[in-house]
Amino acid sequence: MEYERPQFARLSRYADEADRDVIDTVSGNPDWEPPAALRDGLRASADGDPESFQYPPSEGLDALRAEIATRRNVPRERVIVTNGAGEANHLALAAALTEADGDEVLLTDPVYPYYPAKTELLGGTPRLLPTEPDGSLDLSRFRAAAGDDTTAILLNSPNNPTGAVYPPETIKATAELADDVGATLIVDEVYDHFDYTGRFESALTLDRDDVVVTTAFSKSMAITGLRVGYAVLPEPLLSHARTRHMLVNVTTSRPAQAAVLRALRETEPGYYAHNRELLRDRIGAFADALDDAGAEYTTPEGAFYVLARFDDFPGTTENAERLIDEAGVAAMPGATFGDARADWFRFALVTPRATEAAERLAAFF
């Protein structure tokens, strides 16, 4: 089972041990400030009475679920607060695989490598379908692949690693396809605050009761380490997801939940807009420098990753190590994300040195 974090960990270690300065564009950890209200929320937790250190309800603090439900315009009962988007996706896949016939999960190629690994852990069979060269979904491939064996279709939009933002009509058509074959559409929207097209719409706006949306505050609030996310689940999957959440984790860490609740309530839209603009600017500057490097690349519509391809230099682990040693840039090999982009590298622009990294690449190639 090959998944991102060990690969990430291996490359990070290699970069740390390199005998030179290396710019890390491997990890997807935001490098900006969390909301001030989030810090305030942690401080308030530190000062709480003893009862506030005890189990919150398994599905999440009542006030946090209510806040999420109001913002997303869904019944509170459909919201389960999870240990990040990681657990949200695990619960969604587990519920779909348990409640439906079939064991196949349709995924895109390139794919966030946790998805096939999570599917296999749960006894399911991942099936990767290549996207178009620009990262958009090839619906005809999904139509051809969907059938009795299909249990779930799992999409990520805005997408890691392609940066694609799937249009609402694509999500709608995929939901209808899932419905036709008795499968569940799961849409991981963890990058929803990083949409540069202005056209992103949550799958929740479809107002269908058979779609799962998973997400987290990890990226939008720059708190990957706090582990607070949630799933909005349709009624038939709720019971399994609730039971599994309780039997695996009991509940999500309470100070983290309380801090996110405070940040949700008190953070101005400007906080999110500022970071989105910061990333948009980085992407632009990075792309300009990639032009100088003669690279082929995708300009992301969302999220904060850039896929790039260099002539006669495929995205293998060996070449990723050469980039570290000879260019001073750590990037993720495209093969980590499936076959479709095995010739490419993924650059995560969550470092203030993103432009400098691209300039180093230009100098190297």
Added chain:
Amino acid sequence: MEYERPQFARLSRYADEADRDVIDTVSGNPDWEPPAALRDGLRASADGDPESFQYPPSEGLDALRAEIATRRNVPRERVIVTNGAGEANHLALAAALTEADGDEVLLTDPVYPYYPAKTELLGGTPRLLPTEPDGSLDLSRFRAAAGDDTTAILLNSPNNPTGAVYPPETIKATAELADDVGATLIVDEVYDHFDYTGRFESALTLDRDDVVVTTAFSKSMAITGLRVGYAVLPEPLLSHARTRHMLVNVTTSRPAQAAVLRALRETEPGYYAHNRELLRDRIGAFADALDDAGAEYTTPEGAFYVLARFDDFPGTTENAERLIDEAGVAAMPGATFGDARADWFRFALVTPRATEAAERLAAFF
């Protein structure tokens, strides 16, 4: 699937809605102060740099794992920091069920009801073996039941709900039995700080490399809501447990880990001793009042639960509701914990009103 928390939630709601004052002895939430250093640790997290809000290593903060490894005298590599003892037990059972033949998990009756529910979630078969009337293990039953189908034996010592503390020679004999049949012994020691016999020894002191110990800081530091625990696993189970931990949760919430690390380092033994004495006193006073109620009961050697039986008043949910309405005491029906103690009730003495609860019982019976 019947497990404790929904039962707990149902009875708590019933008690909340009762038209009278009710003393809650249902929940297992400590009612005393967490360590001062734990609060300091949360405050320090609130003031950390942006990087300190990002993913820690999947298996836990390096310093926390090192601190645990030193204290437990085990290699750091064998420690996985988990989302409470709940996840630690899930990982241990999952690893045992995945890596060994057979699907049977031997448990005691009475049993902490999460254990059979967790086993079933993972596709295993729980098999409950009655303990002796005083709560001690009947090893002959385990010997008779263990065989090719046995994948794991899961014990809890000090025990919830019986209060039994299994002697080291019993743990040793059980570990040898597990070894004989190719099964894994898992010992959940989450109540290890609440041993009133002075004879409790961790299964880690056996110095065997085939035993799993699971635990958490939830009870010892009065922080059930922070979700920080750990598993110490033998080498053959490590890979599966690590992978599953990463694919389900990625990692455990970082402010909670950092706070526990600080509390581990800075909390004096007196903190734990004080709370242990507090509970021992409560147990004594509660038992005295139960004598007045004419009840049969077990005096716990550890943990903070008392099982009691009243003539012609079996431990059903219906009678638990009567106790709420007519005695003003909420207790857990014994049937929640299996068949062996279906006539009994479990009282959790984590309320300053424990003695008053027993006096109410004396007045009622």
